[in-house]
Amino acid sequence: MSRFMRTIEVDDEVFAYLQSRSEPLVDTPNDVLRRELLGSVGRSAGAAGARRTGSLxxxxxxxxxxxxxxxxxxxxxxxxxxxxxxxxxxxxxxxxxxxxxxxxxxxxxxxxxxxxxxxxxxxxxxxxxxxxxxxxxxx
Missing domain, CATH: 3.10.390 (SAND domain)
Incomplete structure (x- = not known):
């Protein structure tokens, strides 16, 4: 996987959606997009569809x-x-x-x-x- 980062612009509505799907102080916008679009969490995610355990x-x-x-x-x-x-x-x-x-x-x-x-x-x-x-x- 390439570590080259690209910059994209999103409108306020898309950014608000990303914020609603993120865990504050944990997720970056990239983490949310990765989870939403690719089904994996974070930079070290394993198999597609995997996600960390929740707080409950x-x-x-x-x-x-x-x-x-x-x-x-x-x-x-x-x-x-x-x-x-x-x-x-x-x-x-x-x-x-x-x-x-x-x-x-x-x-x-x-x-x-x-x-x-x-x-x-x-x-x-x-x-x-x-x-x-x-x-x-x-x-």
């Missing part, structure tokens, strides 16, 4: 969360409820098919606002916030 993996490994479990956030003022599903590799998938390795970007994609997903998503089967489950898994 420790909760799955601790037996506190399972693949397919539903997460929920209710915006009482707006009378809206947002749901998401835990994937087998610890990512959060929202109903429109987007998947995120971290809860906060997933919740931002649903609400349009930066919200602490760890503190606001409730794990429906247990009725507990993700933050509480994360603290329990760390013990």
């Amino acid at each position: 993996t420790p909760l799955i490994e601790a037996g506190l969360v399972s693949a397919g479990d539903v997460l929920q956030h209710h915006q009482s003022r707006l009378k809206r409820t947002h749901t998401a599903t835990v994937t087998a590799d610890g990512w959060i998938e929202i109903p429109d098919g987007q998947a995120f390795p971290q809860p906060s970007p997933a919740l931002k994609a649903q609400t349009g606002s930066s919200i602490n997903g760890w503190g606001q998503y409730t794990h429906v089967p247990s009725g507990r916030r993700l933050q509480e489950l994360r603290e329990k898994a760390a013990q």
Whole structure:
């Protein structure tokens, strides 16, 4: 693979999309494009389609969360409820098919606002916030 970097220009809408699909302070725009277009993650990705494990993996490994479990956030003022599903590799998938390795970007994609997903998503089967489950898994 060539390491020669080329510069491309993208409009604001495309850049916003890249930002919505990235993990802040981890992904570069190139990482997002590589994942979206080629199905691989990062510069050291192995087989096509591979992606790193998501941040819910420790909760799955601790037996506190399972693949397919539903997460929920209710915006009482707006009378809206947002749901998401835990994937087998610890990512959060929202109903429109987007998947995120971290809860906060997933919740931002649903609400349009930066919200602490760890503190606001409730794990429906247990009725507990993700933050509480994360603290329990760390013990």
